[in-house]
Amino acid sequence: MESEIKQEETVDKTKINFLPNYPFEHQSILGFYNFEQYLCLVCRGNKPTQFNEYFEVDILRDLYALRNNHFCTSCKSNSILKIQLNALQHLEHVIDLNGFNNMFFILGSKQHFGVVKVKEKQTNRVYLEEMGIPKNSQVLDINFSPQGCGFFPLMLHSNNPRHRLIEKNSIAFYPTEEQEDIPELPLGVNCQSKKLAILVQWVQEMNDISDMNLLNAIHNFIDNNQIEFIMNCNRAIEIVVGEICFNEFRKDGKKDEVESFLTSGATYGYQIKYLINLICKANSLIQIDKDILNKANTLRKLRNNIAHEGKLKGNNLLSHKEKVEYLAVTILITSILKYINNKL
Ligand SMILES: [Zn+2]
Known part of the structure; x- marks a missing residue:
């Protein structure tokens, strides 16, 4: 009797299963x-x-x-x-x-996806492990695609609605009632069973600090958090530039002296403008295009405005086009810099 009760307690009545025949890796x-x-x-x-x-x-x-x-x-x-x-x-x-x-x-993120048959008038919960997503991975993005039929899944949150809840490595949602303005259904879709496609993008735990800053910059880009966006883009670049300079000068110098040279002598501004391409030349590596270095240098100046004044010059906001340009330059230059660092 006691064990029966115990078993009942551990059964998750909200759990729904993925339908077979859907690949979990996109x-x-x-x-x-x-x-x-x-x-x-x-x-x-x-x-x-x-x-x-x-x-x-x-x-x-x-x-x-x-x-x-x-x-x-x-x-x-x-x-x-x-x-x-x-x-x-x-x-x-x-x-x-x-x-x-x-x-x-x-x-290195991956997108896994599955389809469930939604249970009406109750909470529905899917377990990320059943989608092939390892424990301790970081969920980056979730996308719900209801298959017509006038419902939409509302994701559950805790007492404090500021935070989305990914509890027990699972996603829980409640399907809304059918709405009056049901859109016309695509041919072949019937509403006898309500289906929902769920796409989850996730990434393994990261250790590289530049990558962690780039990850945050991408989140900031999506959320339009401009101040943090600039700070994270600049850090993602500055960290690898610093590593390259350190690794290069460490070949002939003492660790402490090299560190002091790079923090109080040839600081990041000089590193990005002059040292990086000199290091590439000295190691017979392809150099970084001047226009790309100039854009990284502009990011450095924007970062300085924020670090010293708490805002962009004139309290300006970045346009969408500028945001796209800065993220692109950050992704491209960190990729080239990581290549250079690996070659030293
Ligand atoms: Zn090739």
Whole structure:
């Protein structure tokens, strides 16, 4: 009797199961992070890959390869290094599209998706592990797509509605009642059972501090939190620039002396404007395009306005176009910088 009660207590009556026959890893991006037969843009004849159909994500995959030491199996390098300004332009376009917030792919995020049959007039809960999402992963984004039928899932929150609740590694929602203005149903959809497609984007725990700042910058971009956006973009770049300078000068100098030189002598402004390309030259590496360095330097100045005055000059706000440009330059330059750092 006692064990029966105990068992009953642990059964989650709100739990709903995913329908079979739905892939949990999004079909269009399966294999996105497999670089065994990777060809860079030029070596594949400037042709799109099968992933590009998904909001033109090829550029994010090429940059992910560059920043994570996956080289082209043909040229043993990555042609993006030779077409930096074109890559920047293309990246701006893809950030502007930003289908399903796929910019997070640059940090190795994955999108898993499943379909459930919704139970009406009750809380419904799905477990992330059942979607193949490991425990301790960080959920970045959730997308609900009700399959017609005039309902929408309302996500549950705690007593304090400021925070979205991902409790017990699960997502809980309550389906709204049918509304009067039910949109016309697509052919083939019937409302006998209400179905909901759930897309969850997630990433494994991160250790790289520059990556963590880039992750926050992408969140800030989506949420239009402009002050933090500038700070995080600048930090994501400054951290790798500092690491490169330290690693280079450490070859001939003592740790303490190099640290002091970089914090009180050749500080970040000099590093980004002069030292980085000198280091590339000295190590026979491709240099970073001047226009890209100039944009990173502009970010540094904006960061200084915020750090010293708490706001952008004249209390201005960034336009959408400027936000796209700054995020693109941050993603591109950190990818090239990580490549350089790996080569030193
Ligand atoms: Zn190649």
